[in-house]
Amino acid sequence: xxxxxxxxxxxxxxxxxxxxxxxxxxxxxxxxxxxxxxxxxxxxxxxxxxxxxxxxxxxxxxxxxxxxxxxxxxxxxxxxxxxxxxxxxxxxxxxxxxxxxxxxxxxxxxxxxxxxxxxxxxxxxxxxxxxxxxxxxxxxxxxxxxxxxxxxxxxxxxxxxxxxxxxxxxxxxxxxxxxxxxxxxxxxxxxxxxxxxxxxxxxxxxxxxxxxxxxxxxxxxxxxxxxxxxxxxxxxxxxxxxxxxxxxxxxxxxxxxxxxxxxxxxxxxxxxxxxxxxxxxxxxxxxxxxxxxxxxxxxxxxxxxxxx
Amino acid sequence: xxxxxxxxxxxxxxxxxxxxxxxxxxxxxxxxxxxxxxxxxxxxxxxxxxxxxxxxxxxxxxxxxxxxxxxxxxxxxxxxxxxxxxxxxxxxxxxxxxxxxxxxxxxxxxxxxxxxxxxxxxxxxxxxxxxxxxxxxxxxxxxxxxxxxxxxxxxxxxxxxxxxxxxxxxxxxxxxxxxxxxxxxxxxxxxxxxxxxxxxxxxxxxxxxxxxxxxxxxxxxxxxxxxxxxxxxxxxxxxxxxxxxxxxxxxxxxxxxxxxxxxxxxxxxxxxxxxxxxxxxxxxxxxxxxxxxxxxxxxxxxxxxxxxxxxxxxxxxxxxxxxxxxxxxxxxxxxxxxxxxxxxxxxxxxxxxxxxxxxxxxxxxxxxxxxxxxxxxxxxxxxxxxxxxxxxxxxxxxxxxxxxxxxxxxxxxxxxxxxxxxxxxxxxxxxxxxxxxxxxxxxxxxxxxxxxxxxxxxxxxxxxxxxxxxxxxxxxxxxxxxxxxxxxxxxxxxxxxxxx
Numbered sequence: 035x036x037x038x039x040x041x042x043x044x045x046x047x048x049x050x051x052x053x054x055x056x057x058x059x060x061x062x063x064x065x066x067x068x069x070x071x072x073x074x075x076x077x078x079x080x081x082x083x084x085x086x087x088x089x090x091x092x093x094x095x096x097x098x099x100x101x102x103x104x105x106x107x108x109x110x111x112x113x114x115x116x117x118x119x120x121x122x123x124x125x126x127x128x129x130x131x132x133x134x135x136x137x138x139x140x141x142x143x144x145x146x147x148x149x150x151x152x153x154x155x156x157x158x159x160x161x162x163x164x165x166x167x168x169x170x171x172x173x174x175x176x177x178x179x180x181x182x183x184x185x186x187x188x189x190x191x192x193x194x195x196x197x198x199x200x201x202x203x204x205x206x207x208x209x210x211x212x213x214x215x216x217x218x219x220x221x222x223x224x225x226x227x228x229x230x231x232x233x234x235x236x237x238x239x240x241x242x243x244x245x246x247x248x249x250x251x252x253x254x255x256x257x258x259x260x261x262x263x264x265x266x267x268x269x270x271x272x273x274x275x276x277x278x279x280x281x282x283x284x285x286x287x288x289x290x291x292x293x294x295x296x297x298x299x300x301x302x303x304x305x306x307x308x309x310x311x312x313x314x315x316x317x318x319x320x321x322x323x324x325x326x327x328x329x330x331x332x333x334x335x336x337x338x339x340x341x342x
Numbered sequence: 343x344x345x346x347x348x349x350x351x352x353x354x355x356x357x358x359x360x361x362x363x364x365x366x367x368x369x370x371x372x373x374x375x376x377x378x379x380x381x382x383x384x385x386x387x388x389x390x391x392x393x394x395x396x397x398x399x400x401x402x403x404x405x406x407x408x409x410x411x412x413x414x415x416x417x418x419x420x421x422x423x424x425x426x427x428x429x430x431x432x433x434x435x436x437x438x439x440x441x442x443x444x445x446x447x448x449x450x451x452x453x454x455x456x457x458x459x460x461x462x463x464x465x466x467x468x469x470x471x472x473x474x475x476x477x478x479x480x481x482x483x484x485x486x487x488x489x490x491x492x493x494x495x496x497x498x499x500x501x502x503x504x505x506x507x508x509x510x511x512x513x514x515x516x517x518x519x520x521x522x523x524x525x526x527x528x529x530x531x532x533x534x535x536x537x538x539x540x541x542x543x544x545x546x547x548x549x550x551x552x553x554x555x556x557x558x559x560x561x562x563x564x565x566x567x568x569x570x571x572x573x574x575x576x577x578x579x580x581x582x583x584x585x586x587x588x589x590x591x592x593x594x595x596x597x598x599x600x601x602x603x604x605x606x607x608x609x610x611x612x613x614x615x616x617x618x619x620x621x622x623x624x625x626x627x628x629x630x631x632x633x634x635x636x637x638x639x640x641x642x643x644x645x646x647x648x649x650x651x652x653x654x655x656x657x658x659x660x661x662x663x664x665x666x667x668x669x670x671x672x673x674x675x676x677x678x679x680x681x682x683x684x685x686x687x688x689x690x691x692x693x694x695x696x697x698x699x700x701x702x703x704x705x706x707x708x709x710x711x712x713x714x715x716x717x718x719x720x721x722x723x724x725x726x727x728x729x730x731x732x733x734x735x736x737x738x739x740x741x742x743x744x745x746x747x748x749x750x751x752x753x754x755x756x757x758x759x760x761x762x763x764x765x766x767x768x769x770x771x772x773x774x775x776x777x778x779x780x781x782x783x784x785x786x787x788x789x790x791x792x793x794x795x796x797x798x799x800x801x802x803x804x805x806x807x808x809x810x811x812x813x814x815x816x817x818x819x820x821x822x823x824x825x826x827x828x829x830x831x832x833x834x835x836x837x838x839x840x841x842x
Contacts, residue, residue: 293440
């Protein structure tokens with residue numbers, strides 16, 4: 035290897051070093067340490083003396099509150115994904131129409147909730163969905179849909195519905211942008227050819243857009259699902275995990291053990307819960323990643339087909 | 343040529359600006375060096391340098407927002423008297439306090455003085471060696487001026503050394519009922535109608551709603567995310583079964599937890615009845631205690647139940663519109679709030695401080711100057727009865743609330759006074775009690791998610807006792823001399839201050 039090449043490689047590593055150091059300090063180290071903490075009965079203060087083996091993991095797995103939070107996370111993630119993927123796709127199709135005037139303004143409006151702080155949204159919506167003299171109830175009463183105020187956030191099912199609806203609204207603009215990016219990356223000549231062959235808009239969407247977007251769709255599915263697993267700020271401010279744990283989520287559960295334990299923090303236990311939850315997300319990512327791979331393969335084949 | 347000028351001109355301007363700014367910076371650094379600074383702290387430091395003492399900055403962390411004005415006023419006076427000392431006081435939000443102290447302990451960056459939090463008790467901080475004794479701050483005579491029970495093992499004192507300096511009366515807070523006089527009048531009622539019994543509260547709520555056509559509710563109590571309703575119910579429950587402490591639902595006669603005590607169950611049933619009959623303001627289920635209180639202030643409900651500290655936080659210009667009364671009880675019998683020596687509003691001196699003498703000087707100054715201000719503004723009684731008697735409370739509602747509080751608090755048995763080894767059990771159980779609290783059960787019951795509240799409270803009792811018994815066993819297995827009998831006080835007569 036020439037001196038010049040060695041120097042080039044050295045410089046490359048030098049430029050990469052800050053990122054590696056930061057990654058190691060703020061991502062790798064905390065993850066590794068959470069594995070260590072999970073093996074101790076430790077409050078987060080003082081030395082790690084009390085080694086308890088896997089008993090924190092056993093306690094988490096035996097705790098019905100953990101599984102309640104886990105179930106809620108899955109419900110939230112499932113409905114967030116199922117509701118937001120098709121609706122945002124349709125919105126992206128509409129906002130991708132070349133003849134539509136004011137497309138940028140609509141896109142910006144739909145994107146606004148994404149850049150608004152989730153905690154602030156939670157606080158504001160808590161008042162909108164309140165019981166007495168709250169905006170949502172007042173509107174429904176004035177329209178004659180309701181006779182008296184409904185406790186949207188005081189009922190377990192309704193609270194979860196509100197949370198999911200708010201989650202979809204908050205994420206809508208982001209997923210729509212993903213779809214738009216996908217739509218705009220599609221080869222225009224394919225659509226021109228279809229148009230010349232006399233294909234209508236709906237047929238084009240069905241037989242060209244959807245199959246061609248499949249690889250992008252699986253990535254969007256992965257991103258949406260993962261997004262649905264982290265709702266701490268929204269839940270904390272909107273429902274607080276209530277009523278009576280009906281909207282409790284795993285990150286809120288972990289938070290309670292670390293910062294609101296009613297005594298010493300239980301860092302070891304919370305770490306074990308975090309690891310179990312992290313591994314579940316990892317498994318989900320692998321599963322959805324497999325889907326991406328499969329659909330990517332299809333794309334490669336179809337690309338080859340077009341090329342041939 | 344002209345082009346060169348255009349390029350050069352902004353460059354020269356930038357250079358001149360940079361030089362000017364660095365010039366400012368330079369003179370500022372010189373100012374620091376020579377004591378000619380303009381900032382408050384720097385000015386103090388400067389005068390200190392002039393008076394021959396090195397400038398000192400004390401960093402203090404508190405978590406009591408209600409006394410911000412009084413502590414700042416006191417700090418200002420302190421800095422005038424000791425110009426070489428600058429005190430930087432920060433109120434850390436309660437929700438972040440434990441995390442911040444945890445991080446500071448781990449990183450060895452504790453401030454010179456910091457406040458107590460029950461999640462990190464004195465025993466643990468002293469075991470970790472992060473706080474230092476402050477025995478020389480107060481003489482024995484001065485300590486004797488404080489309320490009985492203030493200098494309790496495990497809280498302010500550990501193994502004969504004093505570690506915590508109390509700022510507030512330790513017997514706080516008790517739960518109090520507040521009312522809005524304008525809303526009361528609008529409902530066609532008078533202060534004589536303020537309920538004293540549970541049945542009275544039910545009838546009162548019905549009358550208010552009927553008389554105002556549903557515009558005003560009788561009672562509002564925010565139950566989330568932080569709620570005092572569990573404290574309210576536990577305090578009211580002492581009128582039914584006084585052996586169960588309102589502090590932690592521990593029965594000090596039997597030495598066991600008793601969340602399913604008849605008083606608590608019946609108290610819950612009262613609120614459920616109010617909720618089911620739409621007599622409790624419907625927003626109670628969605629609001630925090632403070633949001634609930636603001637609805638009472640706005641006249642949307644006549645009554646609210648809150649801590650004794652609320653009096654000092656009500657709008658100053660409308661104090662005539664409010665009143666305070668004791669909580670109603672089942673049949674009007676007396677209730678009590680429990681005191682065991684925990685001084686929840688107190689300061690520690692960090693072991694790592696380089697300014698221990700100045701920190702102690704500051705604490706001594708607080709005794710003389712902060713205590714009267716707290717009483718004057720009705721924030722809280724001071725920990726010294728004589729100061730409280732000598733100082734006029736200028737806020738009439740706070741005065742009423744504090745009076746109710748002093749009549750309500752009683753000294754109850756303290757296991758650690760009988761056997762100091764029980765402090766190890768406190769450490770063992772801390773943070774390990776069931777995560778489902780009485781507040782959660784209240785929410786579940788009021789929203790209809792819990793049908794059989796007795797069964798849930800019995801389960802909570804059993805789980806709590808299990809954690810408690812396991813902790814005793816663990817302490818014993820490690821050589822500690824402690825037994826369940828250390829927690830049973832058969833000679834205790836509730837409502838009478840307990841002296842073994």
